[in-house]
Amino acid sequence: MSHSGHKPALSAGQIWNMSFGFLGIQIGFELQNGNVSRIFQTLGADVGSLAILWIAAPMTGLIVQPIIGHLSDKTWSPRLGRRRPYFLVGALLASLALFVMPNAPALWVAAGMLWIMDASLNITMEPFRAFVGDNLPDSQRTKGYAMQSFFIGTGAVVAGALPWVMTNWLGLSNVAPEGQIPETVRWAFYIGGAALLAAVCWTVFSTKEYSPEDLARFEAASGRAVGAGHVPVLRSAAQFASGGVIWIIAGAIVAALVALARGEGRPAFLGEIEVAQELYVLAALIAGFGVIQLVAASFRQQGRNGSGFMEVVSDLFAMPKTMRQLAVVQFFSWFAMFALWIYGTPGVTAFHFGASDAASAAYQDGADWWSLMGSVRNGLAAAAALGFVMIAAKIDRCRLHAINLMLGAAGFAAMLLVRDPALLWIPQIGMGIAWASIVALPYAILAGCVPAEKMGIYMGVFNIFIVVPQLLAATLLGFFVTNLFGGAAIYAFVIGAVSMVLAAAATLLVKDGEAKGAPVLRAGEA
Structure with a gap:
């Protein structure tokens, strides 16, 4: 798959094939986001322990x-390319984890399977x-994402x-004895x-990839030499050491404050506020x-500057300005989404269906309905x-993203204003538009500001700004829900709404650094 000159545009069918694995x-x-909390509760977890x-x-x-980003940047197989081996593995x-998860005999097994499942999906x-x-030129990247x-x-x-289809159309059982996963969830x-x-294999065997030499030639043709614009921040050993000490001291202070707040001599001004042990995380x-x-x-002192670890850390400190701006947007966007995924099922089942017992039919009906609302969203x-x-080439992407986040x-x-479960499709409109934007537009903007030979590692580093809000959501949401809203899970949506507004505001400060006006060739043209 070798071309000279500028990177050629791909056909709609080629873009379809290269994206199909995401299905x-x-x-x-x-399935993980919509059912794991349900499985945990079925196996005995209470609402307060879900986040941890x-x-x-x-x-x-x-x-x-x-x-994986770093390794895939360094991988090249004439048969499977650089990214597709990781798709397949x-x-x-x-798939194996999905087969095992609903058969977990105990809560600790389910928690372990979540770890394995998420690791595999991330790979x-x-x-x-x-x-x-x-694979796509700048002009087609928004379309690709x-x-x-x-x-x-x-x-x-x-x-x-x-689960809803198998209950209502196929007649499978939606309830099970206490401590067992319903048949609908297992299937x-x-x-x-x-x-x-099947979907990932379709992409693996229907697409090809450019070799590292091809990508270098495309970079040069676009006016950027390989590595142009990417100058790693060569922090000295002393700078790394001083920064490390500061962060460790800050972590120790937080741990000490949590211990003080949870101990017998806790300050009186905390009153009835519960400080969960999850804050130690x-x-x-x-x-x-x-x-x-x-x-x-x-590593710097030992001169091990070429190691994979040092390359990743240096790239982290050398993020392009646009990427740093997008990091703030990602943080608040994903914090909101994790509030939805972690507390959606317990929030809706309690607030809209009046059920908190995971073994009850009302709870299972509410969980199925919320799962169906996820399909609507x-x-x-x-x-x-679509x-x-x-409109990919006709509108300012940053403004479009800000509008979508406000929706x-x-x-x-x-979600708090609509009490009738039958009308829960209404809030899904705004959340669905925002979700489509979150998983497309930031990546399209990012791809235009990083060098080709660092695409994998920077996409991996960019994930940090998804993971950090998820970790904070898992440690802080339980604290907020318990102490600000009396344990009512539905109010996690209030926190999500505020977080979305902050993300929209941050988006307006992003400078879209994508190259403009690069010539576009059709596949097969030189």
Whole structure:
């Protein structure tokens, strides 16, 4: 797949094929997001412990995605390319995890399977983001990420509808003895695992990739030499060490404050405020970033500057300005989405269906209805993504994203205003449009500001700004819901609405650095 000159544009069918695997990936993610809290509660977890049980998912993403991004940048197989080997291995592992998850005999097994499942899905997903940046010219990248967004929405529709369809159309049992997963959920995971593997294999065997030499030639033709604009910040060992010490001290202070607030001698001004032990995780995260910098200081002193670890850390500190601006947008956008995923099921079942017992029929009906509303939300997201494809070259992407996020904020707020479960489709409109935008537009903007040879690692590093809000959501949302809203899970949507507004405001400060006016060739032209 070798071309000279500028990177040629691909046909609609080629963009379809290269994005199709995301259909299966999102089926896996949506089954995880829509049903794992339900499985945890069925196996005995209470609402207050859900957030900490979800820690596994973001922790795996935080570790896996930068590593996979770095490795895929360095991989080249004449037969499978640089990204597709990771698609295939991740899909095989994720499908196996989906088959095992609904058969977990105990809560600790389910929590462990969430870790494995999320790691496998991340192995598959991370290179898909770089895949679009590798294969499409700047002028088609918004279209490419919008197509991924379309398949994300479509896959989520399929996954979200599966338990409801099997209950109401196929007559499978939606209830089970206490401590057992309903038949509908188990079969949804089996079908989802098979669909994930099939969709990813379609992309693996129907697409090709440019070699590193081709990509270097395209970069040169666009007026940028390989590595142009990317100058790693060569922080000294002393700078890494001092930064590490500061972050470790900050983590220790947070841990000490949590211990003080939870101890017998807690300050009187805290009153009835409950300080959960999950906040120790926040302290560990802060200190952990300090430890990473101390390790980097040691590597720098030893002259091990060419190691993979140092390359990732240096790239983290050398992020382009546009990427730093997008990081703020991503933080608040994804914090809102994790509020929805973690507390959506317990919030709706309690607030709209009046059920908190996971073994009750009312709870299971509410969980199925919320899963179906997820399909509505994601169907609207798929439709919105098609709209992005049509207007991709005609509108300012940052302003469009800000508008979409404000619509999402309105949708989050409407979850408390709509009491009739039959009308819950209304808030899904705004949330669906925002979701389509979140998984498309930031990546299109990012792909235009990073060098081709660093596409994988920067897409992996960019995931940090998804994972960090997820970790904070898992540690802080329980604290907020418990102390600000008396444990009522539905009010997590209020927090989500505020977070979406902040994300929209941050988007207006982003400078879209994509190259303009690069010549576009059709496939096959030289």
